[in-house]
Amino acid sequence: MSSQIPPGISQGLDYFASGNDNKEWLPLLPIKHYTVAHILQDDKVLLGYKKRGFGQGMYNGFGGKVEPNETPLQAAVRELEEEAGIKAPLRHIGVLIFIVAGAEKAFHIDIYYAEEFEGTVMDNRTEEMRPEWFSLSPSDGPGELPPIPWDKMWDTDRYWFPLLRDKRPFVGRADFDKNESGAFISRRWWYGTIQ
Ligand SMILES: Nc1nc2c([nH]c(=O)n2[C@H]2C[C@H](O)[C@@H](COP(=O)(O)OP(=O)(O)OP(=O)(O)O)O2)c(=O)[nH]1
Numbered sequence: 001m002s003s004q005i006p007p008g009i010s011q012g013l014d015y016f017a018s019g020n021d022n023k024e025w026l027p028l029l030p031i032k033h034y035t036v037a038h039i040l041q042d043d044k045v046l047l048g049y050k051k052r053g054f055g056q057g058m059y060n061g062f063g064g065k066v067e068p069n070e071t072p073l074q075a076a077v078r079e080l081e082e083e084a085g086i087k088a089p090l091r092h093i094g095v096l097i098f099i100v101a102g103a104e105k106a107f108h109i110d111i112y113y114a115e116e117f118e119g120t121v122m123d124n125r126t127e128e129m130r131p132e133w134f135s136l137s138p139s140d141g142p143g144e145l146p147p148i149p150w151d152k153m154w155d156t157d158r159y160w161f162p163l164l165r166d167k168r169p170f171v172g173r174a175d176f177d178k179n180e181s182g183a184f185i186s187r188r189w190w191y192g193t194i195q
Protein backbone atom coordinates (compact mmCIF):
# COMPACT_ATOMS: atom_id res chain seq x y z
CA MET A 1 0.00 0.00 0.00
CA SER A 2 1.26 3.45 -0.90
CA SER A 3 -0.61 6.47 0.37
CA GLN A 4 1.46 8.65 -1.98
CA ILE A 5 -0.81 10.07 -4.68
CA PRO A 6 0.62 9.36 -8.17
CA PRO A 7 1.69 12.09 -10.60
CA GLY A 8 -1.06 13.34 -12.92
CA ILE A 9 -4.03 13.06 -10.58
CA SER A 10 -5.53 15.48 -8.12
CA GLN A 11 -4.15 15.91 -4.63
CA GLY A 12 -6.31 15.78 -1.50
CA LEU A 13 -7.59 12.23 -2.10
CA ASP A 14 -8.01 9.55 0.54
CA TYR A 15 -6.13 6.34 -0.21
CA PHE A 16 -8.38 3.43 -1.18
CA ALA A 17 -6.30 0.83 -3.05
CA SER A 18 -3.01 0.50 -4.88
CA GLY A 19 -0.75 -2.17 -6.30
CA ASN A 20 2.77 -2.84 -7.54
CA ASP A 21 3.93 0.17 -5.54
CA ASN A 22 7.57 -0.81 -6.13
CA LYS A 23 7.30 -0.19 -9.93
CA GLU A 24 7.93 3.21 -11.53
CA TRP A 25 5.00 5.14 -12.92
CA LEU A 26 5.18 5.61 -16.71
CA PRO A 27 6.01 9.13 -17.93
CA LEU A 28 2.97 11.41 -18.11
CA LEU A 29 1.56 12.09 -21.59
CA PRO A 30 -0.85 14.60 -23.12
CA ILE A 31 -4.39 13.47 -22.41
CA LYS A 32 -7.29 12.45 -24.61
CA HIS A 33 -10.82 12.33 -23.15
CA TYR A 34 -12.92 9.15 -22.94
CA THR A 35 -16.02 8.05 -21.03
CA VAL A 36 -17.38 4.87 -19.44
CA ALA A 37 -20.99 4.58 -18.19
CA HIS A 38 -22.68 1.93 -16.04
CA ILE A 39 -26.28 1.19 -15.15
CA LEU A 40 -26.59 0.08 -11.51
CA GLN A 41 -30.00 -1.30 -10.62
CA ASP A 42 -31.40 -3.73 -8.02
CA ASP A 43 -28.01 -5.14 -7.10
CA LYS A 44 -27.02 -5.66 -10.72
CA VAL A 45 -24.82 -3.85 -13.21
CA LEU A 46 -25.09 -3.60 -16.98
CA LEU A 47 -21.81 -4.16 -18.83
CA GLY A 48 -21.06 -4.62 -22.50
CA TYR A 49 -18.94 -7.29 -24.18
CA LYS A 50 -16.68 -5.43 -26.60
CA LYS A 51 -16.84 -7.14 -29.98
CA ARG A 52 -14.20 -5.10 -31.79
CA GLY A 53 -11.51 -2.44 -31.43
CA PHE A 54 -9.57 -1.48 -28.33
CA GLY A 55 -10.42 -3.82 -25.44
CA GLN A 56 -11.97 -6.42 -27.78
CA GLY A 57 -13.10 -9.59 -26.00
CA MET A 58 -13.48 -7.76 -22.67
CA TYR A 59 -16.42 -6.48 -20.64
CA ASN A 60 -16.67 -2.81 -19.75
CA GLY A 61 -19.16 -0.05 -19.16
CA PHE A 62 -20.38 1.75 -22.30
CA GLY A 63 -18.27 4.57 -23.65
CA GLY A 64 -15.67 5.87 -26.02
CA LYS A 65 -13.99 9.04 -27.22
CA VAL A 66 -15.31 12.49 -26.42
CA GLU A 67 -15.83 14.13 -29.82
CA PRO A 68 -14.92 17.78 -30.54
CA ASN A 69 -17.58 20.23 -29.27
CA GLU A 70 -19.03 17.65 -26.90
CA THR A 71 -18.80 17.65 -23.11
CA PRO A 72 -17.76 14.35 -21.50
CA LEU A 73 -21.31 13.99 -20.13
CA GLN A 74 -22.82 14.47 -23.61
CA ALA A 75 -20.38 11.90 -24.99
CA ALA A 76 -21.24 9.43 -22.22
CA VAL A 77 -24.98 9.79 -22.87
CA ARG A 78 -24.45 9.41 -26.64
CA GLU A 79 -22.21 6.35 -26.31
CA LEU A 80 -24.65 4.66 -23.91
CA GLU A 81 -27.43 5.18 -26.40
CA GLU A 82 -25.31 3.96 -29.35
CA GLU A 83 -23.98 0.88 -27.58
CA ALA A 84 -26.85 -0.17 -25.28
CA GLY A 85 -29.87 1.53 -26.90
CA ILE A 86 -30.96 3.33 -23.72
CA LYS A 87 -31.04 6.91 -22.41
CA ALA A 88 -30.05 7.57 -18.81
CA PRO A 89 -29.57 10.54 -16.47
CA LEU A 90 -25.87 9.82 -15.92
CA ARG A 91 -24.03 11.09 -12.86
CA HIS A 92 -20.28 11.58 -12.67
CA ILE A 93 -18.63 9.27 -10.15
CA GLY A 94 -14.94 8.98 -11.03
CA VAL A 95 -11.90 9.80 -13.11
CA LEU A 96 -9.34 7.27 -14.26
CA ILE A 97 -6.04 8.23 -15.83
CA PHE A 98 -5.01 5.24 -17.92
CA ILE A 99 -1.55 5.08 -19.47
CA VAL A 100 -0.17 2.32 -21.70
CA ALA A 101 3.61 2.02 -22.19
CA GLY A 102 4.61 3.31 -25.62
CA ALA A 103 1.32 5.14 -26.30
CA GLU A 104 1.21 8.74 -27.49
CA LYS A 105 -1.65 9.85 -25.28
CA ALA A 106 -2.92 9.13 -21.80
CA PHE A 107 -6.64 8.33 -21.50
CA HIS A 108 -8.53 10.65 -19.18
CA ILE A 109 -11.66 8.57 -18.55
CA ASP A 110 -14.72 10.13 -16.92
CA ILE A 111 -16.77 7.41 -15.25
CA TYR A 112 -20.55 7.69 -14.86
CA TYR A 113 -23.49 5.74 -13.54
CA ALA A 114 -27.28 5.90 -13.51
CA GLU A 115 -29.85 3.98 -11.50
CA GLU A 116 -32.64 4.34 -14.02
CA PHE A 117 -32.92 4.45 -17.78
CA GLU A 118 -35.42 4.87 -20.59
CA GLY A 119 -35.83 2.40 -23.41
CA THR A 120 -35.06 -1.27 -23.78
CA VAL A 121 -31.53 -2.62 -23.48
CA MET A 122 -30.52 -3.79 -26.94
CA ASP A 123 -29.77 -7.44 -27.33
CA ASN A 124 -26.93 -8.29 -29.66
CA ARG A 125 -27.68 -5.73 -32.35
CA THR A 126 -24.62 -3.52 -32.71
CA GLU A 127 -21.28 -4.56 -34.08
CA GLU A 128 -19.58 -2.87 -31.13
CA MET A 129 -21.04 -4.11 -27.83
CA ARG A 130 -23.26 -6.89 -26.47
CA PRO A 131 -24.97 -5.65 -23.25
CA GLU A 132 -25.32 -8.12 -20.36
CA TRP A 133 -26.42 -7.88 -16.71
CA PHE A 134 -24.19 -9.10 -13.87
CA SER A 135 -24.80 -9.51 -10.16
CA LEU A 136 -23.24 -6.91 -7.87
CA SER A 137 -23.54 -9.10 -4.79
CA PRO A 138 -20.62 -11.43 -4.11
CA SER A 139 -22.72 -14.55 -3.35
CA ASP A 140 -24.83 -15.89 -6.15
CA GLY A 141 -27.38 -18.60 -5.69
CA PRO A 142 -28.35 -20.91 -8.54
CA GLY A 143 -30.39 -19.23 -11.22
CA GLU A 144 -29.11 -15.78 -10.31
CA LEU A 145 -27.22 -13.48 -12.65
CA PRO A 146 -23.57 -14.33 -13.24
CA PRO A 147 -20.95 -12.59 -11.09
CA ILE A 148 -18.91 -9.74 -12.55
CA PRO A 149 -16.42 -11.30 -15.03
CA TRP A 150 -13.24 -9.82 -13.50
CA ASP A 151 -10.95 -12.04 -15.60
CA LYS A 152 -12.43 -10.54 -18.78
CA MET A 153 -12.19 -6.91 -17.68
CA TRP A 154 -9.42 -4.34 -17.46
CA ASP A 155 -7.26 -5.77 -14.73
CA THR A 156 -7.49 -2.96 -12.19
CA ASP A 157 -11.25 -2.32 -12.48
CA ARG A 158 -11.83 -4.73 -9.59
CA TYR A 159 -10.18 -2.18 -7.26
CA TRP A 160 -12.49 0.72 -8.07
CA PHE A 161 -15.73 -1.20 -8.69
CA PRO A 162 -16.58 -1.31 -4.94
CA LEU A 163 -16.50 2.50 -5.00
CA LEU A 164 -18.76 2.64 -8.05
CA ARG A 165 -21.13 0.15 -6.41
CA ASP A 166 -21.28 2.28 -3.22
CA LYS A 167 -21.48 5.50 -5.29
CA ARG A 168 -18.39 6.94 -3.64
CA PRO A 169 -16.60 9.44 -5.92
CA PHE A 170 -13.05 8.43 -6.77
CA VAL A 171 -9.97 9.31 -8.82
CA GLY A 172 -7.27 6.90 -9.85
CA ARG A 173 -4.46 6.04 -12.16
CA ALA A 174 -3.71 2.72 -13.85
CA ASP A 175 -0.55 2.12 -15.90
CA PHE A 176 -0.25 -0.89 -18.18
CA ASP A 177 2.65 -2.51 -20.05
CA LYS A 178 2.21 -4.50 -23.24
CA ASN A 179 3.81 -7.93 -23.50
CA GLU A 180 5.34 -9.49 -26.68
CA SER A 181 1.98 -10.84 -27.80
CA GLY A 182 0.35 -7.41 -27.39
CA ALA A 183 -1.56 -8.24 -24.18
CA PHE A 184 -2.00 -5.48 -21.61
CA ILE A 185 -0.37 -6.26 -18.24
CA SER A 186 -1.15 -4.05 -15.25
CA ARG A 187 2.02 -2.31 -14.13
CA ARG A 188 1.01 -0.04 -11.26
CA TRP A 189 -2.29 1.41 -9.99
CA TRP A 190 -3.63 3.72 -7.31
CA TYR A 191 -7.20 4.69 -6.41
CA GLY A 192 -8.39 7.27 -3.91
CA THR A 193 -11.71 8.66 -2.82
CA ILE A 194 -12.69 12.29 -2.92
CA GLN A 195 -12.93 13.72 0.61
N1 LIG B 1 -13.19 0.23 -17.23
C1 LIG B 1 -12.10 0.63 -17.89
N2 LIG B 1 -12.25 1.21 -19.07
C2 LIG B 1 -11.13 1.56 -19.70
C3 LIG B 1 -9.85 1.33 -19.18
N3 LIG B 1 -8.96 1.78 -20.09
C4 LIG B 1 -9.68 2.26 -21.13
O1 LIG B 1 -9.24 2.78 -22.16
N4 LIG B 1 -11.01 2.13 -20.89
C5 LIG B 1 -12.15 2.52 -21.72
C6 LIG B 1 -12.26 3.97 -22.05
C7 LIG B 1 -13.11 3.92 -23.30
O2 LIG B 1 -14.47 3.85 -22.98
C8 LIG B 1 -12.70 2.62 -23.94
C9 LIG B 1 -11.69 2.83 -25.01
O3 LIG B 1 -12.25 3.56 -25.95
P1 LIG B 1 -12.76 2.85 -27.29
O4 LIG B 1 -11.63 2.20 -27.96
O5 LIG B 1 -14.02 2.13 -27.00
O6 LIG B 1 -13.06 4.06 -28.05
P2 LIG B 1 -13.43 4.04 -29.51
O7 LIG B 1 -12.36 4.79 -30.18
O8 LIG B 1 -13.80 2.66 -29.96
O9 LIG B 1 -14.68 4.85 -29.19
P3 LIG B 1 -15.71 5.35 -30.13
O10 LIG B 1 -15.26 4.98 -31.53
O11 LIG B 1 -16.92 4.57 -29.64
O12 LIG B 1 -15.72 6.78 -29.80
O13 LIG B 1 -12.11 1.82 -22.93
C10 LIG B 1 -9.73 0.71 -17.93
O14 LIG B 1 -8.65 0.47 -17.39
N5 LIG B 1 -10.89 0.38 -17.32
